[in-house]
Amino acid sequence: LRKNVEDFTGPRERSDLGFVTFDITADILNGKNGLQTSRNKNTLIIFDWNVKQLFLYLSAEYSTKNNALNQVVLWDKIMLRGDNPRLSLKDMKSKYFFFDDGNGLKGNRNITLTLSWNVVPNAGILPLVTGSGHVSVPFPDTYETTKSY
Amino acid sequence: GWPRSGGIRGRAAMDLFGDLRRMNKRQLYYQVLNFAMIVSSALMIWKGLIVVTGSESPIVVVLSGSMEPAFHRGDLLFLTNFHDDPIRAGEIVVFKVEGRDIPIVHRVIKVHEKGNGNIKFLTKGDNNEVDDRGLYKEGQNWLEKKDVVGRARGFLPYVGMVTIIMNDYPKFKYALLAVMGAYVLLKRES
Numbered sequence: 001l002r003k004n005v006e007d008f009t010g011p012r013e014r015s016d017l018g019f020v021t022f023d024i025t026a027d028i029l030n031g032k033n034g035l036q037t038s039r040n041k042n043t044l045i046i047f048d049w050n051v052k053q054l055f056l057y058l059s060a061e062y063s064t065k066n067n068a069l070n071q072v073v074l075w076d077k078i079m080l081r082g083d084n085p086r087l088s089l090k091d092m093k094s095k096y097f098f099f100d101d102g103n104g105l106k107g108n109r110n111i112t113l114t115l116s117w118n119v120v121p122n123a124g125i126l127p128l129v130t131g132s133g134h135v136s137v138p139f140p141d142t143y144e145t146t147k148s149y
Numbered sequence: 150g151w152p153r154s155g156g157i158r159g160r161a162a163m164d165l166f167g168d169l170r171r172m173n174k175r176q177l178y179y180q181v182l183n184f185a186m187i188v189s190s191a192l193m194i195w196k197g198l199i200v201v202t203g204s205e206s207p208i209v210v211v212l213s214g215s216m217e218p219a220f221h222r223g224d225l226l227f228l229t230n231f232h233d234d235p236i237r238a239g240e241i242v243v244f245k246v247e248g249r250d251i252p253i254v255h256r257v258i259k260v261h262e263k264g265n266g267n268i269k270f271l272t273k274g275d276n277n278e279v280d281d282r283g284l285y286k287e288g289q290n291w292l293e294k295k296d297v298v299g300r301a302r303g304f305l306p307y308v309g310m311v312t313i314i315m316n317d318y319p320k321f322k323y324a325l326l327a328v329m330g331a332y333v334l335l336k337r338e339s
Contacts, residue, residue: 053218055256055275059238071238071260078218078275096280101261101269116239118256120219125303128239 054079055118056087058094060137062111064104072098074113109138184330204230204299209243209252210309215274216241216254223310226254228299236260236268236294241301244272247286252298255281261291269293 057076063069074094077087098105105111115131198207211224220226228243236242238260243252258280259271269291273280282290315322 055219055239057239057258061238066263067261068264069260069262073238073258076275080218096258099259118219118239118241121304123305126241126301128237 050121050124051081051119052122053081053120055120056115057117058113058115060098060111060113062104062108064100064102064108066102066104070100070104072096072100074098079117105139107139111137111139113137202227202229202299203232204228206243206252206298209254209298210312211254212251212313213274215276216256217276219275220254220304221306223307223313225305225309226301227303227305229302230297230299234300235262236270236297236300242272243298243301244292244296245298246284247289247296253281253284254301 055076055078057073059071059073061069061071074096075092076095112134113136114134117129117131119127119129199205201207207228209226209228211220211222211226214222226243236257238257240257241254242257243254245252253272255272255274255277257270258273260268261270262268270293271280271282271291285292315325
């Protein structure tokens with residue numbers, strides 16, 4: 001995982017913009033699940049007859065001086081029933097801009113990345129499940145001024 | 150004057166006819182009351198749902214394809230809106246933009262919550278390329294708890310199509326109401 005922090009003009013003010021690249025290895029079959037950036041895979045949830053699709057998303061959660069809790073979805077994917085349940089994605093860039101509401105990314109040591117998913121049934125309850133693995137990412141203390149992303 | 154036998158029969162006939170007219174009126178009142186009871190019960194169930202779920206509109210119909218392939222136009226969503234339920238990324242929320250009546254069903258992709266519980270969040274339809282900032286009010290960049298109608302907890306496909314058809318083809322709605330009204334009023338309990 002590599003990360004830079006760059007100052008960028010967000011909605012009106014200059015807010016911190018973070019760049020993260022990540023690997024996702026997940027095996028969504030039966031049981032519990034895991035998000036790893038390297039080794040062991042755990043097995044995961046079941047695609048049963050009432051599961052139409054899974055909406056997977058990688059979210060970054062952290063707290064800043066401005067806000068006690070922040071959650072930003074960096075990446076998402078729709079996994080339909082019948083799709084390959086094993087994910088092995090390397091060097092992924094975030095799909096969405098990782099803007100903070102303010103300047104709380106600089107020097108923030110503890111950004112937690114978690115993989116979660118929304119189970120969409122053919123009919124019935126819509127649960128949100130969080131994966132059991134998570135990764136902690138620290139951001140550096142300085143801003144990058146070059147577009148090294 | 151009346152022939153005596155005819156008179157008795159005549160009066161009996163009048164009484165019977167009177168009875169019949171009175172009975173029809175009573176039956177009519179009964180049917181109307183029956184109908185009113187059905188309508189009141191339905192209203193009570195709806196109000197009860199509003200109380201139990203905490204949402205002003207606990208059942209909504211999906212109107213657009215912006216959440217496909219999860220939800221399609223015509224699907225029915227069941228919502229809750231408990232005050233203590235925090236809004237978190239990944240949840241599917243139904244919200245109304247200030248000043249507009251149409252509820253929108255999208256997913257929360259950004260959350261910023263302050264220590265005092267103040268939350269602002271951003272939404273995006275799964276099937277849309279960009280987030281919903283273009284849908285919000287002019288100058289509005291975030292949604293707040295007050296804009297939320299509820300969180301989607303369950304869903305049934307297709308069932309809401311009836312509402313959409315009734316909306317798009319009002320003649321169908323009147324026909325349906327007329328048929329229902331006629332059925333209830335004319336139904337005889339034997």
